[in-house]
Amino acid sequence: xxxxxxxxxxxxxxxxxxxxxxxxxxxxxxxxxxxxxxxxxxxxxxxxxxxxxxxxxxxxxxxxxxxxxxxxxxxxxxxxxxxxxxxxxxxxxxxxxxxxxxxxxxxxxxxxxxxxxxxxxxxxxxxxxxxxxxxxxxxxxxxxxxxxxxxxxxxxxxxxxxxxxxxxxxxxxxxxxxxxxxxxxxxxxxxxxxxxxxxxxxxxxxxxxxxxxxxxxxxxxxxxxxx
Numbered sequence: 001x002x003x004x005x006x007x008x009x010x011x012x013x014x015x016x017x018x019x020x021x022x023x024x025x026x027x028x029x030x031x032x033x034x035x036x037x038x039x040x041x042x043x044x045x046x047x048x049x050x051x052x053x054x055x056x057x058x059x060x061x062x063x064x065x066x067x068x069x070x071x072x073x074x075x076x077x078x079x080x081x082x083x084x085x086x087x088x089x090x091x092x093x094x095x096x097x098x099x100x101x102x103x104x105x106x107x108x109x110x111x112x113x114x115x116x117x118x119x120x121x122x123x124x125x126x127x128x129x130x131x132x133x134x135x136x137x138x139x140x141x142x143x144x145x146x147x148x149x150x151x152x153x154x155x156x157x158x159x160x161x162x163x164x165x166x167x168x169x170x171x172x173x174x175x176x177x178x179x180x181x182x183x184x185x186x187x188x189x190x191x192x193x194x195x196x197x198x199x200x201x202x203x204x205x206x207x208x209x210x211x212x213x214x215x216x217x218x219x220x221x222x223x224x225x226x227x
Contacts, residue, residue: 002039002202003101005137007032007094008144023217027083029144030213031090034064035098037210039203056098057110061091083217128187134198135183141205142176145169152216165216172208179205 011032015025038055054060065088072079098119099106105116149166179201185191 002036002134002137002199003097004033004036004094004202004206005140005144007097009140011090011093012144012147023080023082024086024089026213026217027080027086027088028090028093029086030083030210031087031092032094033206033210034087034091035094036206037203039199039206053107054110056095056106056108058092058095058108059110059112061088061095064088064091080217130195131183131187131198134195134202135180135187137202138176138180138183138205141209142173142180144209145173145176148213148216165212168212168215172212175208176205 008029011029015028035055038053041053065084068079068084068087069081072081072084095106095108098104099108099117100120102119103122105118108117110116148169152166152169183198183201
């Protein structure tokens, strides 16, 4: 099962309690999302369950980290070192949390021909509970959008670009609420649901979230505090 939404909310809570919201924190939030983009492999592979796939590999994380550092040497204005560091930390946190609680095999050593790592704790979730927890994550994405809006409003100067970002995030929040309600109604009416449909909706949510997090990265500074 995918736990991205739970990871993000937990990270926002820890950051709020222990730290200011800096560029490295922004990178961590982004890094927590990246590994679960391997949902895409479900549509490129006949395997029905590929969570914990190539993007959950320590080697992949290192390659991304090194590649971004090299790109930064070519364009220091576009690639921020703190965000790169945070991205790497977030990916590692996600991988190790999945090893703890995902209940699935994690391809930790991909692409080396070494067997994946089994999750330490396995939870036997019934289909309905699995479905409900999956749906709740759309609410968690919506809440994370709300927290981002709070952060944006705490910038020293709200520019027209900040207003545009807030409007984009607001639309994202509405979509997350709509997805939650659709799947909830399907559950109440006992309409047969598809995990593939949920995964596809989650893939879109993660992709859009990463997109606008990348777009707003330049407005953050180390003085910004989550309210």
